[in-house]
Amino acid sequence: MIQVWTESGDGHQATGVLDRNGASGSTFAYTPPLDHSRSVSLTMPSRLPSWNWPVGLAPIFEMNLPEGALRDRLQRQFGKATGRFDDLDLLSITGRTQLGRLRYSPFGEGLDQAVPFQSVDEILRARRQDGLFDYLMERYAAQSGIAGVQPKVLIRDPEKLSDAQARQSISLQSTTHIVKLWNKGEFPQLAANEFFCLTAARNLGLNVPVFELSDDGQALIIERFDLSGDHWLGFEDFCVLNGKGAIRKYDGSIETSLFKRLSQFVDPEFALEDSRALFKLIVLNCAIGNGDAHLKNFGLLYDSLADSPRLSPVYDLVTTTAYLPMDQMALTLDGSTRWPTIQKLIELGQRRAGLTAKQATEQIEATAAALLDLRAELTTWFKASPNPEIGAAMVARWEAWAQLCES
Secondary structure, three states: OEEEEEEOOOOEEEEEEEEEEOOOEEEEEEOOOOOHHHOOEOOEOOOOOOEEEOOOOOHHHHOOOOOHHHHHHHHHHHHHHHOOOOHHHHHHHHOOOEOOOEEEEEOOOOOOOOOOEOOHHHHHHOOOOOHHHHHHHHHHHHHOEOOOOOOEEEEEOHHHOOOHHHHHOOOOOOOOEEEEOOOOOOOOOHHHHHHHHHHHHHHOOOOOOOEEEOOOOOOEEEEOOOEEOOEEOEEEEHHHHOOOOHHHOOOOEHHHHHHHHHHHHOOHHHHHHHHHHHHHHHHHHHHHOOOOOOHHHOEEEEOOOOOOOEEOOOOOOOOHHHOOOOOOOOOEEOOEOOOOOHHHHHHHHHHHOOOOHHHHHHHHHHHHHHHHHHHHHHHHHHHOOOOHHHHHHHHHHHHHHHHHHHO
C-alpha cells in the first residue's frame, strides 16, 4: 500500500492511497475531504468512489516508472527483498523523487525527498569514461522516478539551476537535473545526437529546457522543466492524456492523439499558440528522422489544476535514423507511419494548427535552414569523436530533408 502526495503550492499534501487490487490490478482512493486542487491527474478528478484498473497501474501512476537499464538495476537490487518486483514495488522505491507534482511513500510514513548533492560541473568536466554510467546508476538509481529506455538518472545540484528563486530555495532537497547516458554497444554517441537535435529545436524558437553536453560526450545534462521557483509543476504525458498505459505509447495518430487531445485540455485562449508549437515540433521530428516521437515524448505542463495546461518544453529529440536507417514514425499521420511528404505536413498545419499553406511552408523551410546551419558544428564534433559515422548519418538525413523542401 502506497501513500500518494500532491504538490498544492505549500508543499506536498497526502492525497490518497494506492494499492493492489485482485490478481494484477490496482485501486486508488482519495482521502477525504475532497479537494479538486489535489487531484492526481487532469484525467482523474477527486471523487469518493475509488479509481480501479483491472491490470497494472493507472497511466498517471505508471508515467514515471523506470524502464530499460534503470529498471533492471533496481530489480536486481530490490527484487530479493520484496520476493517479487511489480510496478507497485518499483513505484514504492522511486516514487519520492519523480517528474511532475506527485510523490509516493510507504503508507503510514512521511514523505522524505532528500537527495544527496551531485555536482553537475563534475559530470560535465570529469572523464570517467566507462565508469560514469556505473557510478551514477549505483548512487542515484533508487531516486530516479523517470521513464524511458535510454539510461538516465535524476541528480540534485540546485546551484546550477537557471531559476534564481529555485536556486536560493533552502527547502529544495529533491532532484534538479536529468543525466542521460548511452550504451556503447547499442546507440553510440546518443547524448551528442540529442544535444544537436535539441540545439536545432532551440534555434527554431521552441521551448527547450537548459541542457549541456559533457566534455567527453558521455552524458547529456538537462535541467528539470517542472520546477518553478520553490514548487513543482504538474506534468502529464500524452499516454496519460489518452488514457493509455506505456505499453501503448506507439498506439495513436498525430491528428487525434496529439492535436485533438491538446485542444481538449488546453484552454481556447492558448490552444492556437500551442497547436502551432506542436506543429513546429512535429515538422522538426520528421526533418531530423526521429522515429521515437511516441505519446510519452509529448506532454502538458501546469502550475495548478485551476490554470490551463500548456504544451511542455521539448524533450527526447534524437535522429534515430542514424542507428536505424529504415526507421519510420512512431505515430501515424493520415493513417501511415511513413515519413510524410511536404504536402502532407502543409495540410496538417492547415487543418490542425490554423496555418495558411504559406505559413506552414515557411515553417517547414525554416526547419530545413536551422538544420543546415548546424551542419558544420555537428560535423566538427563528431569527426573528433570515436563514432564519426553517426554524425555523417545525421547530416545525411538533415540534408535529405532540405533537398525534399527544395523539390
